[in-house]
Amino acid sequence: MARRRTTGLDALLASKEMVLVTGSGGVGKTTVAAALGLTAAVHQGGKILVLTVDPARRLADALGVGALGNTATKVSPEAFAAVGVKPRGELWAAMLDTKAGWDELIRRHAPDAPTRDAVLSNPLYQNITSRFVHSHDYLAMEQLHELHASGEYDLVVVDTPPSRSALDVLDAPSRMVDFFGSRLLRWLTVPYRSRLFTMASKPFYQVADRVLGSRFLQDIADFFVLFQAMEKGFVARARQVEALLGDPRTTFVVITTLETAPAHEAMFLARELAARGHDLGAVVANRVLPQDITRREASTSATRLAAAVEQDELGAAVAAELSATGESVDAPAVTSVLAEVAASFHDVALVATREAERRAELTELAPMLIDVPSLDSDVHDLSGLLTLVGHLRAAP
Ligand SMILES: Nc1ncnc2c1ncn2[C@@H]1O[C@H](COP(=O)(O)OP(=O)(O)OP(=O)(O)O)[C@@H](O)[C@H]1O
Ligand SMILES: [Mg+2]
Structure with a gap:
């Protein structure tokens, strides 16, 4: 189905095939990634996939990615009907499954079946790969x-891990x-005997060998020797993956x-994306305070309210008003x-004034800055996500 061209976020999503959602930990990446996918599915059409990382339980349930690992599931028409929406396209969701992801990589890059099986059945395989820093x-x-290469989806939105x-x-x-x-890998894969010899000269390794057992050290060596056999595949693939980040069809x-630390991280990230020639599509300022708060009239009102309360003018009147329309409250x-x-x-x-300053700095760095207020409750279902979609699309 053709996707429509409009302005703002809709135009961005319509013109790209891959969206990478990044940012500091806990700022709302997973939530906004889901909302971006939903935006495209509801308003533009096509087949949209959101790949989430460790979503909150209830959000995962709402997207239908509960226990299914990285198998994509389609958000059902009934789920949309329940919130009164008829999407133009399809929303699919999947959850990043590190274990399945590694298995797939090993299967793909192993030069032959024996190497593949030896890696997958190496007792340390899971432990080592899950400990690779930035494996996620x-x-x-x-x-x-x-x-993207599968060509199954018109748009893939990828959430990123908390780093x-x-x-x-x-x-x-x-x-x-x-x-x-790296020298580390070379060291890990030098013939076991010669390394043992080097090790033996160092008291630390003598102890390690005695405490951990030479079997354990051998398993590590075996693993990395096998792993090294996959170098060609892995390196070629990593280069393709890297190229994809700079592909014109990809946007970040x-x-x-708008708190200090995340906002500075976002500014740094925006500059770094530009330096690397990657496309920054938009910055989403999440959970922002309403800008009305910074108006002079607001501050004047607060001062007058404080004075009026102190003179005991208001309490009784407001209490009477509230009691007339609901449960009775006292002055x-x-x-x-x-x-x-x-x-x-x-x-x-x-705080709102500080936020406005940071917002202004971010505006300089981003082609589009989208404000999203803090909603009354966590966002864990389609209707919460739809509220978010409304805010995301409201930006010019
Ligand atoms: N605008 C918002 N209003 C209300 N709640 C929000 C909003 N944005 C995010 N949340 C809530 O904040 C929590 C954290 O959001 P989320 O999980 O999306 O962050 P994250 O950046 O993916 O975190 P991590 O870095 O740990 O992956 C969630 O409970 C989510 O429902
Ligand atoms: Mg997350």
Whole structure:
């Protein structure tokens, strides 16, 4: 089905085939990735896939990716009907499964069946691969490549793992290449006997050998020798994955809150994407305070509210008003709430002012900055995601 061209986020999603959602930990990457996929499925059509990483349980259920690992499932028409939506296209979701992802890579790159089986049945295989630093990052990129190459989807939105640095995702493919050329791997794969000899000269390894047993050290050596046999496949693939990041059909959407640390990380990421020649499609400022709070009138109102409460003018009147329309409340309770609200308003306004400053800095770096407010509750179902879609599409 042809996808429609419009402006703002819709135009971005319509013009790209791959969207990489990145940003600091906990800022809303998984949630926004799901909402971006939903936006395209509902408003543009085509077959859209969202590859999520470790979504919250209820969100996973809403998307139907509960226990299924990286098998893609389609969000059912009934689920859409239940929220009164008739999507133009199809929304599919999958969850990044590191174990299955590694198995697939080994199967693909093993030079022959015996090597493949030896790696997969090496007792340390799972433990070692799951400990590869940034293994998750690499696999997310790798899956993006795989899904795009399958040609099954019109748009693939990839959520990224919670990393120490958002840059880790971009660096993951080259790290994989570097590992194969590294001294570490060479050291790990020198013939076992000669390494044992080198080791034996160092007290640490004498102890290691005695404590861990030479079987354990042998298993590690075996694993890396086998792993090295897959170098060609892995390196070629990592280079393809890296090329995909710079492909004109790929865009990055950086998610951030407007708190200091994530916002600075987002700015750094935006500059780095530009330096690497990658396309930054949009920055989403998530959970932002309403800008109205920073208006002078708002501050004046808060000051006057505080004064009025102090003079005991308001509590009784507001209590009467509230009691008339619901459960009865007493004046002292209302007075203390109003006093508290008036007093904390200036703190909130100060935060909103800081947010506005960071927002302005981010605007300089992004072709599109989309504000999303903090919703009343966590986003864990289609209707919550649809609310988010409304905010995402509201940006010009
Ligand atoms: N605009 C919002 N309003 C209300 N709740 C939100 C909003 N955005 C995200 N959340 C909630 O915040 C929590 C964290 O969001 P999410 O899991 O998407 O972050 P993340 O960046 O993927 O985290 P991680 O780096 O750990 O993967 C979730 O419970 C989500 O429902
Ligand atoms: Mg996440």
